[in-house]
Amino acid sequence: MQDAGSDYWSPIYFLMIVVFGAFFLINLILAGIMDSFYKVDREMAVDEMKKEFRDVESKAQETLK
16 A cells, blocks of 8 residues: 555554454454353353242242141
8 A cells, every 4th residue: 555655544544454453353352251151140040040949849849748
């Protein structure tokens, strides 16, 4: 691009591409990490609810006997 005649704008253009590309890549990585944490959190919540249900069910079975 510098050979085409734009001496001042080409370094600014490519620097902006690098900076915005880095921010975009960081956002993609952080989104992947957040998605993984969200999935683990949901699995833990489901397991906790199943445990509470089993506890309530066992107490109900004890009261029926």
